[in-house]
Amino acid sequence: MRSVLLGFAGFAMVSCARCEPNNLEPVLRAELSVPGSSTSTSCIPGQRRVFRGNLHGHTGHSDGQGTPSEAFAYARNAAKLDFLAVTDHLEQLYDWKGAPSDELENCEQAARSASEPGAFLALCGFEYGTGYRFLRSTGHNNVYFNRGLFPRIQTDFRQFYATLAACEECIGQFNHPARESDVQDWNDYEYHEDAARQMSLFEMSGGADTWSELFRVLDAGWHVGPAFGQDNHEKDWGTKNEGRTGVLLQNLTLPELREALSARRTFASWDRNASISLHSEDGCPMGSILKGRATVTLRASAEDPDPTDRIESLSLHGNRGTLVAKRICERAGACVLSATVQVGKGVYVLARATQRDGDILVSAPIWVEP
Numbered sequence: 302m303r304s305v306l307l308g309f310a311g312f313a314m315v316s317c318a319r320c321e322p323n324n325l326e327p328v329l330r331a332e333l334s335v336p337g338s339s340t341s342t343s344c345i346p347g348q349r350r351v352f353r354g355n356l357h358g359h360t361g362h363s364d365g366q367g368t369p370s371e372a373f374a375y376a377r378n379a380a381k382l383d384f385l386a387v388t389d390h391l392e393q394l395y396d397w398k399g400a401p402s403d404e405l406e407n408c409e410q411a412a413r414s415a416s417e418p419g420a421f422l423a424l425c426g427f428e429y430g431t432g433y434r435f436l437r438s439t440g441h442n443n444v445y446f447n448r449g450l451f452p453r454i455q456t457d458f459r460q461f462y463a464t465l466a467a468c469e470e471c472i473g474q475f476n477h478p479a480r481e482s483d484v485q486d487w488n489d490y491e492y493h494e495d496a497a498r499q500m501s502l503f504e505m506s507g508g509a510d511t512w513s514e515l516f517r518v519l520d521a522g523w524h525v526g527p528a529f530g531q532d533n534h535e536k537d538w539g540t541k542n543e544g545r546t547g548v549l550l551q552n553l554t555l556p557e558l559r560e561a562l563s564a565r566r567t568f569a570s571w572d573r574n575a576s577i578s579l580h581s582e583d584g585c586p587m588g589s590i591l592k593g594r595a596t597v598t599l600r601a602s603a604e605d606p607d608p609t610d611r612i613e614s615l616s617l618h619g620n621r622g623t624l625v626a627k628r629i630c631e632r633a634g635a636c637v638l639s640a641t642v643q644v645g646k647g648v649y650v651l652a653r654a655t656q657r658d659g660d661i662l663v664s665a666p667i668w669v670e671p
């Protein structure tokens with residue numbers, strides 16, 4: 302891996318034509334933990350572009366409106382999304398006798414005809430929500446790239462994790478944390494090693510104080526990247542608001558999207574077309590788990606092409622939300638920030654940008670392990 306990295310010359314993952322030179326030093330440097338020693342890394346450098354979509358929407362197959370075909374056509378043509386996942390409620394994808402209905406198959410057929418690699422990707426997942434503690438839901442989870450349905454009712458989220466762990470290709474997401482009650486935290490984000498590979502996304506939208514919740518889930522040991530899901534229940538897939546999940550891909554194909562979600566190359570944005578990225582100085586993108594370096598220099602950038610939508614500030618945050626570095630961007634269209642961090646067990650750093658209108662963007666973390 303090391304030789305691959307040394308041979309890698311450029312690491313611009315988003316178009317940097319408008320980026321400003323990094324002529325300001327970060328105002329703060331932080332040493333997050335003790336140095337490490339071994340020599341390995343687990344990142345895949347490369348030139349990638351930002352694609353934006355919505356990974357959470359319902360149709361008339363559960364408590365939303367319309368059909369998956371309508372949803373995909375609307376997301377592509379009206380909302381101009383690059384991808385949409387229809388994620389109807391799992392228990393409603395069963396018929397009255399308790400057998401799987403033909404709705405998932407119907408959705409998958411619609412997705413196959415709506416997908417056009419390079420232009421638009423359609424996928425069908427489902428939303429699990431039957432984990433209960435004292436008859437209250439412990440949290441909802443979206444599942445993507447599933448083959449068939451999970452059991453209709455699994456009353457404990459640990460059963461859900463076990464089913465997810467058995468699904469090699471599946472991607473799991475924590476949905477709208479702490480939205481309906483304070484028990485919607487999967488028992489304080491109880492960590493399950495067996496499901497950790499699949500659970501790679503954390504929805505920053507629709508919940509309560511998701512900025513704080515993000516650090517709770519990360520500090521519990523989960524390796525997740527942020528997502529913005531619109532959770533549509535009307536025919537507004539992609540236009541309910543301006544929020545987007547950004548994903549870094551070389552090509553807009555389903556296998557690449559699955560790989561990128563699994564590798565957490567994501568950001569959550571409250572803005573329609575702004576972007577944020579974080580990478581190491583040798584080109585490892587956000588979501589990477591880096592190992593075997595004493596220190597790692599990270600570079601964050603944020604930009605918005607709209608002249609009226611400026612970047613107010615850009616900051617780096619580590620475990621428990623600790624501020625690592627911050628730059629006031631003086632309402633530039635683009636802003637960059639670098640900081641050097643010391644590695645340590647469980648240490649991670651992520652980037653956050655705040656725009657003049659209050660919109661925020663949050664990048665996936667980079668973990669820097671001994």
Ligand SMILES: [Zn+2]
Pocket residue numbers: 428430441476477
């Ligand atoms: Zn939900």
Ligand SMILES: [Zn+2]
Pocket residue numbers: 357359428532
């Ligand atoms: Zn939902």
